[in-house]
Amino acid sequence: MNKKAGLLLAGAALILAACGDDGTQPSEEQNDTVEETEVVEPEENTEEEASEESAEETEEAEETTEVQDAEQVPEAMNGEASELLSKGEKTSFVFNEIGEFSIFCEPHPVMKMTVVVEEGAELSGEVDLDIADYEFSEETIVVAPGTVITWTNQDLAQHNVAFK
Ligand SMILES: [Cu+2]
Incomplete structure (x- = not known):
């Protein structure tokens, strides 16, 4: 139990x-x-x-x-424009499309130049141009597709690079 x-x-x-x-x-x-x-x-x-x-x-x-x-680098095309460049400032555009580009300076439309883009052109890669004395350093320049052109303003006046 x-x-x-x-x-x-x-x-x-x-x-x-x-x-x-x-x-x-x-x-x-x-x-x-x-x-x-x-x-x-x-x-x-x-x-x-x-x-x-x-x-x-x-x-x-x-x-x-x-x-x-x-x-x-911005591509060169109609209606494109750089900022206003003070002395010593640069702007660059790449030219990819074959054809003719009419360039001018917006504050001074008298300032003009032409970039011709052609297959097999002698100039290619990177090309340096000046803006001096109210002129682009080249009136006409022929470059291969893909060329980057850099403009440097050498004037005290402000210029820019604009495309028609
Ligand atoms: Cu100008």
């Missing part, structure tokens, strides 16, 4: 223990919920960090774009 009683007690203890476990499980779930809530907060922080990172990436992208703009 003592053994049976002991078993019953042990069984009762197990049941109680089981009940106790059952009783603690919801609170554990609550703890889990709290933990999950806590996990969400770091995720928000991560998102903020991510947005900061993406902002940094955007800044980097802008910097890259600026570098590319500095390297990327």
Whole structure:
């Protein structure tokens, strides 16, 4: 009888223990919920960090774009025009299309020159021209497709390079 009683007690203890476990499980779930809530907060922080990172990436992208703009020469085409150039300032255009380009200076439309783009022309690559004494240094120049012409203003007066 003592053994049976002991078993019953042990069984009762197990049941109680089981009940106790059952009783603690919801609170554990609550703890889990709290933990999950806590996990969400770091995720928000991560998102903020991510947005900061993406902002940094955007800044980097802008910097890259600026570098590319500095390297990327605008293409010569009708209606295109450079900024006004002060003394010593330069502007460049790439001549990709075969044909004739009429160039003038917007503040002084009397200043004119012509760029002829021909396959197999002697001049190619990079060509430097001046703007001096209210004149382009070449009246007509023949270049191969893909040539980049750079004009440097040598005058105190402001000039630019504009395409008709
Ligand atoms: Cu001019």
